[in-house]
Amino acid sequence: MMINDLSPAERRVWEAFPRGASVDFGTDTGDRGPERTVRASVLRTLLLTAPQRDGEVAALKIQGARITGVLDLKYATVDNVIRLSDCDFEETPDFSGAQLSYLNLTKSALPGLRSARVRVDGGVRLTDCRFRGPVRLTGAQISGTLFMERTEVTAPDGEPALLLNQAEIGEELCAPELRARGEVRLAGAKVAGSLNLNRARFERPGGGIALAAETLTAEADVEIRHAYVQGRLEIRGARIAGRLDLSYTRMANPGGTALRASSCVIGELWLRNGPRMEGVLNLRRSQVEVLLVEPDVVPDQVRLNNLTYTSLLSHLPAPDRLPMLARDTDGFIPHSYEQLTAAYRRIGDDDAARLVQLAKQRRRRATLPWFGRLWGYAQDxxxxxxxxxxxxxxxxxxxxxxxxxxxxxxxxxxxxxxxxxxxxxxxxxxxxxxxxxxxxxxxxxxxxxxxxxxxxxxxxxxxxxxxxxxxxxxxxxxxx
CATH class of the missing domain: 1.10.287 (Helix Hairpins)
Incomplete structure (x- = not known):
């Protein structure tokens, strides 16, 4: 592309790039006419072929522009910082398979984002972005933090909103107040730090899985506090070294499973101070070091077969805990009563442990033939x-x-x-x-x-x- 082909707005960007200077077209969200319009092909040429200036660190820093065409960086290697904040994209950018040093799209509006298998040596900042279509980060490798604070993603019906399957994040996933209309997928993702999804809102119109995080691996905490999940929260097979905190969160999937955390290994699981879960709570085969579950949060149907835990918080009388075991849709599960008994014995509450064992025998009695029930009534x-x-x-x-x-x-x-x-x-x-x-x-x-x-x-x-x-x-x- 010849320099003479550039518009005045594009010339400003072209001249600022070698110096790493910022080009600010203003923050007015009204009509962004030709004086603010930059072609995506110009940006691509800058990033891939523009000469560098000695003694300067080139960078693409634009604010308030209207970007036309597709910013296509598929499989490209870009060593420069890319910061396109508060920009309007007419077409979906494509960073699939690219190698980038840093990507910042803060406050931008986009039809979507294609970045499968992208590799970023630094961080990715999508703070306050508004996506009108899917954000695809499947298999992404991000050495730093992925920021998605207050980001809004609205996917067409039947399409996922955010895809982070098999993504690897070297630091944290920071997405408080994320708004996603459509399925969010984190299956197989690995996060070296914590996941912050506090005050997030996950909506799956028509039912189904709202947040899919099967086999997620997190080396620190996963916080989903004060959030709203319309649909199933699926974290089957997850490995969370720290705390899975669902305090104050509303989970609603009437007629289906609200939370499926089966076959998980979790340091601490907190379910407290929220409204009663609407749907089934499934914790089958999970291993939890510290389980904090308040009875008021537990729904009418649970599945607890082979759930194991070391400590049960907070300390409540046995009559407050036993109704949860009676709601198991799998029927009488002796293991559940033994786990609760062991938890009370660890803290020295032998009276509560005996009450649990008595409740176990009474529940078992209902499964016996008539003569066994008669003998059970006599013993009782x-x-x-x-x-x-x-x-x-x-x-x-x-x-x-x-x-x-x-x-x-x-x-x-x-x-x-x-x-x-x-x-x-x-x-x-x-x-x-x-x-x-x-x-x-x-x-x-x-x-x-x-x-x-x-x-x-x-x-x-x-x-x-x-x-x-x-x-x-x-x-x-x-x-x-």
Whole structure:
């Protein structure tokens, strides 16, 4: 391209480039006429072929321009800084496969962005940008930070809004207040630092996945606080070394899964101070070091099979935690009760641990055949499956009192009057109630009528009570 072909606006850019000087066409967002119009082909020529000036660092720095045509840098190598801030792009720029040193499109309006497999030695700044189509950064390698604060991406129906699949970011992904209408994809992405998506808004019209971050790897925290997710938040298989913080966030996907964090390895998972989740919460097979889940956030349906965690925060009574386990759509999951029991025992709350184990036995009872349920009710009523040992003493004392009074008022006849020991109503009742133990009263006296039926009832009740006590003690000993 000859220098004579340049418009006055393009000449300003051409002359400023070798010196790395900025060209400011103003910040007026009205009609940007020819005096602010720069052809993308001119910018491409500058970046690829313009001579360098000795002692100067060339850079493309433009503000407030209208850029026509396609800025095509596919597979190009550009060593100069590119800063095109507050610019209007008529066509979608294409940086696919390019090698850049730094890219800044702050406050610009674009039809979209094609940058698959781009490699940037520094950072990429898309702060306050407005994209009317997909932003494609699949496989991008960014050595610095990717900034997307307050960026808006609106994709046509059926198309993804932001693609960062398999992207590698050397520092952080900083995108607070990001607005995305359409699916955001972070599957397989690797971030050496943290992800800041606080106050972001992800909308997937018509349902489906709003934020897909399967197998995401983050070496620090992933913060999605005060955010809104319309659709599924999918982070299956993610590896997050720090904290996944979903505090104050509204997740809504009625009739589907709101949060799927299955098969993940997470340092800390925070679900607190937000509205009740609308949809299913799926944490199956995940490993979490610290789990902070407030009952008010938990939805009506959960999936917790094989979820493991070391610490459970904050410390709440067992009755506040148990409803979450009862909502598991997979049915009775013994592992979930064992995990909650272990969490209470780690902090020394043995009473809460026993309550969880009792709830586990009661939930299991519903899965048994009728005769198993009957036996379960007997164990529950007598000694609370061994977790209410004082009930045995209460039953024993009550039955002993009933029998002692009854037989004291109507003593049974001795079988052999000259050989029978002196009748004692208390020890006679204990002989009936306690298997194996023999005070010599039961075999020496024979009740009749209603007293005989009472003796049968005491014998049967004694055997049930003794069996349930032994079962409970055995369970307690084996558990310890």
């Amino acid at each position: 009523a007598t000694v609370g499956y061994g977790f209410r040992p004082l009930r045995a003493a209460v039953w024993l004392l009550s039955l002993m009192a009933v029998g002692s009074v009854a037989y004291a008022l109507h003593p049974p006849h001795p079988l052999k009057a000259d050989e029978a020991p002196k009748f004692n109503a208390v020890f006679y009742t204990l002989d009936l109630l306690l298997p194996i133990i023999d005070f010599g009263q039961e075999r020496a006296y024979a009740p009749e009528g209603w007293a005989q039926w009472l003796s049968y009832a005491l014998v049967i009740t004694g055997w049930i009570l003794a069996t349930t006590v032994v079962t409970g003690v055995t369970r307690t000993v084996s558990r310890q």
